Amino acid sequence: MSPILHVQGVSKRFGGFVALDEIDLEVQPGERLGLIGPNGSGKSTLVNCICGTLQNETGTVRFDGHVVDGLAAHERTHRGLARSFQLPRPFPSLTLADNLRIPMLYTVHTRSGPLHADNIEARCAELLEMVGLASKARQKPRDLTQVEMRKLELARAMAAEPKLLIADESMAGLSHSEIDDILALLVRLNESGITVILIEHIMTAVMSFSQRLAVLVSGKKIADGKPEQVVRDPEVVRAYLGE
Amino acid sequence: MIAVATAIFLLIRAPDVEYFFVAGYTIVQYVVLATAWNILGGYTGYVNFGSAAFFAMGAYSTVALATFANELDDLVPESIAPLLHVIFPLSIPTLIVIGGLVSGVVGFGMGYLTLRLRGAFFAIATLALAVVLQTLVVNWEFVGGSGGAYVVRPGEFPGLGSYMQYLFALMMGLAVLALVAARTIERSRLGYGFAAIRDDELAAEASGVPTLRLKLIATTLSGALMGMAGAPFPYYIGYLQPQSAFGLEYAVNSIAMPMIGGTMSWVGPLVGTLLLGTLQQIANVTISSAVNLLLVGLLLIGFVIVAPNGIVGLVQDRLWTRGTK
Numbered sequence: 341m342s343p344i345l346h347v348q349g350v351s352k353r354f355g356g357f358v359a360l361d362e363i364d365l366e367v368q369p370g371e372r373l374g375l376i377g378p379n380g381s382g383k384s385t386l387v388n389c390i391c392g393t394l395q396n397e398t399g400t401v402r403f404d405g406h407v408v409d410g411l412a413a414h415e416r417t418h419r420g421l422a423r424s425f426q427l428p429r430p431f432p433s434l435t436l437a438d439n440l441r442i443p444m445l446y447t448v449h450t451r452s453g454p455l456h457a458d459n460i461e462a463r464c465a466e467l468l469e470m471v472g473l474a475s476k477a478r479q480k481p482r483d484l485t486q487v488e489m490r491k492l493e494l495a496r497a498m499a500a501e502p503k504l505l506i507a508d509e510s511m512a513g514l515s516h517s518e519i520d521d522i523l524a525l526l527v528r529l530n531e532s533g534i535t536v537i538l539i540e541h542i543m544t545a546v547m548s549f550s551q552r553l554a555v556l557v558s559g560k561k562i563a564d565g566k567p568e569q570v571v572r573d574p575e576v577v578r579a580y581l582g583e
Numbered sequence: 584m585i586a587v588a589t590a591i592f593l594l595i596r597a598p599d600v601e602y603f604f605v606a607g608y609t610i611v612q613y614v615v616l617a618t619a620w621n622i623l624g625g626y627t628g629y630v631n632f633g634s635a636a637f638f639a640m641g642a643y644s645t646v647a648l649a650t651f652a653n654e655l656d657d658l659v660p661e662s663i664a665p666l667l668h669v670i671f672p673l674s675i676p677t678l679i680v681i682g683g684l685v686s687g688v689v690g691f692g693m694g695y696l697t698l699r700l701r702g703a704f705f706a707i708a709t710l711a712l713a714v715v716l717q718t719l720v721v722n723w724e725f726v727g728g729s730g731g732a733y734v735v736r737p738g739e740f741p742g743l744g745s746y747m748q749y750l751f752a753l754m755m756g757l758a759v760l761a762l763v764a765a766r767t768i769e770r771s772r773l774g775y776g777f778a779a780i781r782d783d784e785l786a787a788e789a790s791g792v793p794t795l796r797l798k799l800i801a802t803t804l805s806g807a808l809m810g811m812a813g814a815p816f817p818y819y820i821g822y823l824q825p826q827s828a829f830g831l832e833y834a835v836n837s838i839a840m841p842m843i844g845g846t847m848s849w850v851g852p853l854v855g856t857l858l859l860g861t862l863q864q865i866a867n868v869t870i871s872s873a874v875n876l877l878l879v880g881l882l883l884i885g886f887v888i889v890a891p892n893g894i895v896g897l898v899q900d901r902l903w904t905r906g907t908k
Contacts, residue, residue: 393785417791425789431782433847434775442779445772447791500791 342405344369344504344535345390349399352385352559359385361559362399367504367537372530374550374567375539378579382559383539384426387508391423392416404503417443418450422502426509428489430481436492437464437477443500451501463499471495471525487518494525504535511542519545547571555579584763588755596748604747606867608819610860611754612812616833617840617852618761619808624838625846626774627801628781629701633693633709634837636716637806639828640689641682641813646726646823648673648681649734675753675815682814683807689716690806694799701784717829731824734817750815761808765849768804777801809837832876836860839879843886845893854894 347365351358360382367373377383388394390401392413401408408416422443431439444460455463468474471491476483484492490510497505507526511519523545530536540546546553546567553570555563557579563570570576595603616634623629652671656664673681689712697708721729740749768774776797779787788794817823836859844855859882866874890897 391789393788412793412795413788414791414793417789423789425786429783429786431779431786433782434778438775438778442775442787442792443790445775446793449772450791496786496790 341368343367343402344404345537346402347386347390347399348402350386350389350396350401351398352382352389352394352396358559360389360396363556363559363561365554365561365564367535369503369535370530370533371535372527372549372551373535373537374546374553375537375556376541376543376546376553377556380558381556383556384508385559386556387423387506387537387539390416391421391506414446417447417500417502420451420501420503421506422497422500422504423506424490424493424497424508424510426512428481428493430484430489430492430496432481435478435480436468436473436484437461439481439492439496440464440467440499443496447500467495467499470498470528472521487514487521490514490522491525494522494529498529502534504537505529506537506539508539509541510538511540511545523549543571584759588759592752592755595751601745601747604745604751606864608747608751608754610856610864611751611758612816613836613840613856613860614758614853615754615761615812616809616837617844617856618758618765618849619805619812620837621841621846621849621852622765622768622777622808623801623805625841625851626768626777626781627798629798629801630706630838631709631805632706632834632838633713634809635829635831635833636709636713637686637689637809638813638816638833639720639825640686640716641679641810642816642823642828643720643726643813644682644685644810645678645814645817646732646734648678649817650725650727650732675750675818679753679757679811679814683811686810686813687803687807689810691799691803693806694802698795698798713829713834717825720829721825727823729825731822731827732817733822736818736821746818750819753815754812757808757811761812762849762853764804764808765852769849773797773800832879835876835879836863839883841893843882843893845895845897847892848895851893851895858894 343366345367347363350360350363352360363386375383385394389396392411395410403416403419403421408419431442441460441464444455444463449455465474465477468477471494473488473491481489481492494507494510511522514522519542526536526538526549538546538549550567552565553567554561555570555576562579563573563576595607616638620631620634623631649672651658652673655667655671659667693709693712697705700708720726726732737746740746743749743752776792779790779792780794780797784794820827840855840859841852842855843859844853845851859879862878863875866878886893
């Protein structure tokens with residue numbers, strides 16, 4: 341099967357600092373990939389290069405069989421790439437339902453034609469129900485707790501009906517039960533056919549979620565494989581614990 | 584909305600005092616300017632300090648075309664002159680459309696040049712644009728340069744009475760157009776896209792909103808409406824100088840009126856303009872025209888402290904709290 345995401349030799353510099361150095365990464369359709377690495381290792385930069393927030397200097401990013409280099413972020417979203425942000429970025433002046441309306445009006449609309457108003461309403465309700473925020477549909481994001489904000493972030497990414505979802509540290513700062521909540525949500529999404537890349541620091545979460553694990557250190561990919569093997573890899577251990 | 588506008592027109596006409604039309608014209612003109620400003624400033628979140636420039640571009644397209652009409656015989660070869668005399672002088676509705684086109688193009692250009700600028704940087708760029716355009720006009724002899732230009736207003740408009748009434752009626756029509764446009768945008772797909780840009784541009788882009796394209800639509804629309812408001816102005820004022828067309832009060836009032844009324848809905852700029860515009864006209868007559876900007880400043884400070892979301896925001900909050908109790 342051809343990979344849904346194929347990152348090939350991608351590099352990114354900020355001035356003299358090499359944030360990403362010749363990264364190769366393949367993700368198969370329906371896979372659950374964990375992406376880990378210490379702070380500053382380039383995980384978020386890689387996500388930004390995949391999603392079009394940043395443009396990579398060398399290498400290519402292929403998504404769903406097409407090269408997406410040079411495409412703006414919204415065009416990649418239209419093609420089925422969705423992300424949640426590390427720090428939730430809701431639309432504060434819009435209600436929760438309207439927050440989800442934006443990707444439907446712009447992404448789903450562009451991809452498969454105008455949606456009927458009733459369909460949008462129903463889909464908003466369905467998505468909010470899925471993340472357990474149905475009762476707050478008419479409220480603004482400022483009324484939400486941290487974990488609810490993360491759920492809204494995921495729901496908004498889902499509203500774009502993506503093929504691939506990149507969840508960038510959607511569990512940082514949450515309690516154990518809240519993490520389990522989000523994990524269950526991500527597994528359910530994956531079971532509905534969506535490929536998921538999980539970027540996370542919380543190892544228990546990553547280990548229980550991922551079918552495969554990739555490790556970034558200082559802008560280089562140092563390991564890629566079965567989670568149990570990767571965490572025993574001496575190079576990975578050295579990167580995380582020191583010599 | 585058209586019915587309301589007609590009713591207001593007839594009401595003002597009843598006492599047969601020409602001054603009401605003179606004062607009313609200014610207020611209604613600000614309804615157009617404030618609504619236009621709000622499409623970019625309120626809906627999309629990009630603060631434009633250069634409203635006066637868009638207004639002036641509309642006014643000066645009229646001056647240029649009127650001057651051209653006057654000096655037609657000297658400017659073009661004799662063979663084409665009779666042909667052009669059929670078209671010129673242009674009617675004011677035509678001039679409004681042209682003013683809108685010119686300012687729309689300027690708006691598009693401004694949007695294109697400032698695509699990557701956000702927040703205060705965008706505001707500064709719009710201010711700079713106003714200065715550049717004013718300098719160009721001051722140095723353009725054809726439209727009078729720094730000395731200004733006369734545009735002769737016909738005394739009467741057939742069927743309506745004084746020409747001022749005709750101008751007022753036109754401006755009323757423009758105000759209806761602007762308000763309908765703002766209201767339509769607000770409830771449309773475009774309006775949601777604008778709101779997403781205002782709230783968080785990065786998240787908007789990630790949700791599939793083509794932010795650059797939408798920003799260009801907003802700057803063009805907003806600019807075009809301001810230019811349309813400016814096009815009849817030379818006929819209203821009779822004598823147009825760069826200092827008056829690029830006047831500070833246009834830039835300040837176009838910002839202050841939506842802020843005081845509320846920037847989140849089309850009603851806000853209307854309410855703000857009716858309040859502030861009327862107060863200014865009263866101050867004009869009773870105290871002095873110099874008090875105008877002081878009045879704006881004081882009201883703006885007051886509203887920023889007491890009701891940061893404007894009058895409409897204040898009312899909505901009240902209704903909301905009452906509804907949840």
